[in-house]
Amino acid sequence: MRRWLPGLLLVSPSIILIAVFVYGLLGWNFKLAMTDKHDEIAEIPGNFVGLENFTGIWSEERWGLSVRHAIVFTLVFVGGALVLGWFLAFLMEKGIRAESGFRAVYLFPMAVSFIATGVVWRWLMNSATGEHAVGLNRLFHYVGLDFLQWQWFRDPDWGMAAMAIPAIWQMSGYIMALFLAGFRGVPEELREAARVDGCSEWGVYRHVVLPMLRPVTLSALIILGHISLKVFDLVVAVSGKQIITDVPATFMWTAVYDSHDPAKGATIASYIVLSVAVFVVPYLIWDARKGKRS
Amino acid sequence: MRRRWMAAVAVSVAGLLTLSACGGGDKQEGGGGQAAKKVEVFSWWTGPGEADGLKAMREIFAKQNPNFEFFDAAVAGGSGDQARALLSSKLQANQPPDTFQGHAGAELQGYIKSGKLESLNFLYDELKLKEVFPQQLIDQISVQGQVYSVPVNIHRSNVLWFNPSVLKDAGIDGAPKTIEEFITDLDKVKKAGKIPLSIGSQWTLVHLLESVLLGSLGTDAYNALWTANADWSNANVTKALENFKTILSYAGSPQDDWQPAAKQVADGEAAFNIMGDWAYGYFHNPPEGGLGKESHKDFDWAASPGTDGTFMWLSDSFTLPKGAPNRDGAIAWLKVAASKEGQDAFNPLKGSIPARKDADQSLYKDYLSWDLEQWANDKLAGSIQHGVVANDQWRQAITDAVGLFQQDNDVAKFQQALVAAAKNSGQ
Numbered sequence: 001m002r003r004w005l006p007g008l009l010l011v012s013p014s015i016i017l018i019a020v021f022v023y024g025l026l027g028w029n030f031k032l033a034m035t036d037k038h039d040e041i042a043e044i045p046g047n048f049v050g051l052e053n054f055t056g057i058w059s060e061e062r063w064g065l066s067v068r069h070a071i072v073f074t075l076v077f078v079g080g081a082l083v084l085g086w087f088l089a090f091l092m093e094k095g096i097r098a099e100s101g102f103r104a105v106y107l108f109p110m111a112v113s114f115i116a117t118g119v120v121w122r123w124l125m126n127s128a129t130g131e132h133a134v135g136l137n138r139l140f141h142y143v144g145l146d147f148l149q150w151q152w153f154r155d156p157d158w159g160m161a162a163m164a165i166p167a168i169w170q171m172s173g174y175i176m177a178l179f180l181a182g183f184r185g186v187p188e189e190l191r192e193a194a195r196v197d198g199c200s201e202w203g204v205y206r207h208v209v210l211p212m213l214r215p216v217t218l219s220a221l222i223i224l225g226h227i228s229l230k231v232f233d234l235v236v237a238v239s240g241k242q243i244i245t246d247v248p249a250t251f252m253w254t255a256v257y258d259s260h261d262p263a264k265g266a267t268i269a270s271y272i273v274l275s276v277a278v279f280v281v282p283y284l285i286w287d288a289r290k291g292k293r294s
Numbered sequence: 295m296r297r298r299w300m301a302a303v304a305v306s307v308a309g310l311l312t313l314s315a316c317g318g319g320d321k322q323e324g325g326g327g328q329a330a331k332k333v334e335v336f337s338w339w340t341g342p343g344e345a346d347g348l349k350a351m352r353e354i355f356a357k358q359n360p361n362f363e364f365f366d367a368a369v370a371g372g373s374g375d376q377a378r379a380l381l382s383s384k385l386q387a388n389q390p391p392d393t394f395q396g397h398a399g400a401e402l403q404g405y406i407k408s409g410k411l412e413s414l415n416f417l418y419d420e421l422k423l424k425e426v427f428p429q430q431l432i433d434q435i436s437v438q439g440q441v442y443s444v445p446v447n448i449h450r451s452n453v454l455w456f457n458p459s460v461l462k463d464a465g466i467d468g469a470p471k472t473i474e475e476f477i478t479d480l481d482k483v484k485k486a487g488k489i490p491l492s493i494g495s496q497w498t499l500v501h502l503l504e505s506v507l508l509g510s511l512g513t514d515a516y517n518a519l520w521t522a523n524a525d526w527s528n529a530n531v532t533k534a535l536e537n538f539k540t541i542l543s544y545a546g547s548p549q550d551d552w553q554p555a556a557k558q559v560a561d562g563e564a565a566f567n568i569m570g571d572w573a574y575g576y577f578h579n580p581p582e583g584g585l586g587k588e589s590h591k592d593f594d595w596a597a598s599p600g601t602d603g604t605f606m607w608l609s610d611s612f613t614l615p616k617g618a619p620n621r622d623g624a625i626a627w628l629k630v631a632a633s634k635e636g637q638d639a640f641n642p643l644k645g646s647i648p649a650r651k652d653a654d655q656s657l658y659k660d661y662l663s664w665d666l667e668q669w670a671n672d673k674l675a676g677s678i679q680h681g682v683v684a685n686d687q688w689r690q691a692i693t694d695a696v697g698l699f700q701q702d703n704d705v706a707k708f709q710q711a712l713v714a715a716a717k718n719s720g721q
Contacts, residue, residue, distance in 0.1 A: 240551075
């Protein structure tokens with residue numbers, strides 16, 4: 001009796017499910033994206049048109065805008081959550097009192113869904129200014145910082161940066177937990193050795209701790225990156241399906257359900273998958289190599 | 295070893311069983327000769343007012359059809375976004391509900407073209423509905439001589455809501471009659487330090503656009519935009535879009551949706567708001583569902599500028615999908631929806647007027663009596679945002695163009711986008 005057979009049998013239901021419902025449907029989606037089925041309801045199969053949809057979509061203004069929005073959102077969200085998460089972990093690492101209490105508080109937002117976060121922040125980021133202001137703008141008014149009032153997510157240029165704020169709020173606690181584990185994983189002996197060699201406390205971080213955090217940073221980057229590129233629920237909860245905060249995922253929704261154009265929706269979905277793959281595939285390769293080495 | 299094997303087999307068998315269980319099911323429906331047969335009525339009427347109206351119609355249905363059982367398949371979500379997404383997947387799978395709600399007009403065209411709906415001409419003939427619905431309404435919802443839906447109610451889109459005291463403070467003595475007067479008045483309000491025009495999220499701008507187009511172009515030219523040889527590139531449309539730009543420049547900061555925008559008018563922060571007549575219920579109803587304001591005093595209304603004498607309509611209607619599991623039940627429901635009794639039960643609660651000309655006028659008070667009078671006498675034009683004149687694809691293209699215009703304010707580009715939208719609509 002072969003030793004690997006029971007194991008294989010045990011995982012086979014999950015392999016079959018994933019093969020059909022993840023990779024099978026992924027393939028089906030790519031196939032649909034390469035047809036001219038631009039009508040959802042009519043029962044036409046759609047002819048193969050190659051990459052026509054993939055190139056054609058770039059001439060649409062809305063697509064360019066949504067890609068730009070996704071990039072701004074990703075940069076601000078990933079950067080913000082990494083920096084804030086790292087900073088919180090850095091503070092915690094010093095072994096403050098009631099550390100577990102703080103850790104729990106920072107982690108709490110993780111338990112909230114993006115929809116709930118979005119509903120609350122929609123109110124906080126109300127764009128009215130001056131005497132009609134509510135939410136954060138009102139707060140600025142109370143403390144005499146009226147010049148800080150702005151349009152938030154309705155700002156045509158930097159609106160998506162405002163959209164990233166709730167996402168940062170939600171995810172930075174999780175990133176903190178990742179970094180904290182990373183910090184704790186650095187052996188005290190190494191730090192001691194650095195100190196003995198005359199390294200300043202900052203130098204210890206700069207030359208010893210930070211390089212050892214690289215794997216953690218990479219994981220955090222991938223987790224945040226893939227959340228960011230397919231963001232949908234947060235955007236819909238904050239602003240609905242408005243062009244001003246359009247991202248590829250909301251564009252996909254309107255393409256499929258409002259304009260009834262499955263081929264276009266599938267094209268956008270393909271681009272989202274590809275952009276996430278850009279993050280994930282190198283990581284998998286790197287991970288596999290590392291596994292082999294050790 | 296042996297035990298590990300057994301466990302593995304057991305778990306994988308259990309897994310496969312779960313898999314196959316998903317494929318089964320759905321077999322029991324439709325059976326049973328004795329029990330009342332279900333009629334699945336699919337709508338998005340779940341909010342206050344509309345759900346009450348549906349219930350009133352449902353009671354009439356139950357009384358007239360003891361052998362059918364009404365099954366409420368309502369999907370929550372204003373304007374039916376979620377409901378329509380679910381519906382199209384049901385129709386695609388050829389598992390239609392017995393009857394479903396849709397905006398009367400072009401919104402149904404996709405379904406009609408792909409043969410998902412039955413023509414209702416036989417029902418119109420049987421009930422002599424062509425005599426009780428206005429001729430223009432029948433014309434505007436017919437596709438090649440066939441009618442595919444039964445309108446239950448009529449809403450008006452081109453209504454200008456305003457706050458009389460804000461207008462008085464700004465030195466304006468009445469609702470503006472033309473677009474030019476409107477712009478002058480907006481400017482006066484601005485000088486008086488109030489928000490001239492309140493707006494909501496993106497779709498409320500499409501709603502505003504349809505009123506501005508109608509007011510600038512006039513009824514015939516507006517209606518011609520939706521015919522086969524429509525010309526969206528002419529100078530009159532340019533002028534209308536310039537008006538739209540000027541009017542938007544007086545708008546306050548966009549609110550989350552139409553209610554907060556209407557509330558700015560009720561609270562005296564803003565002077566004007568252009569919104570459909572569902573806003574009346576919000577202004578007027580007691581505080582649980584509305585603002586409890588008094589009409590003609592706290593708020594007032596008029597035809598939106600330049601559109602007096604034209605009724606821009608939209609309508610909720612019911613259809614008969616091909617292959618409805620309970621066709622007779624669906625027809626029985628359509629008969630209730632088309633009847634005077636059904637429409638008079640539904641509409642006062644929903645805050646709309648019946649599509650029939652012979653409604654009991656005493657049931658419709660205040661705004662609704664004005665509405666009913668206009669409906670009887672006005673020329674008709676169809677709404678864009680609410681699915682009358684443009685099919686879904688076209689409407690979405692217009693919505694996108696408005697959203698992009700909101701960012702760059704480029705009229706020439708806006709007009710090009712609208713020309714392209716008309717060309718690519720496939721309508």
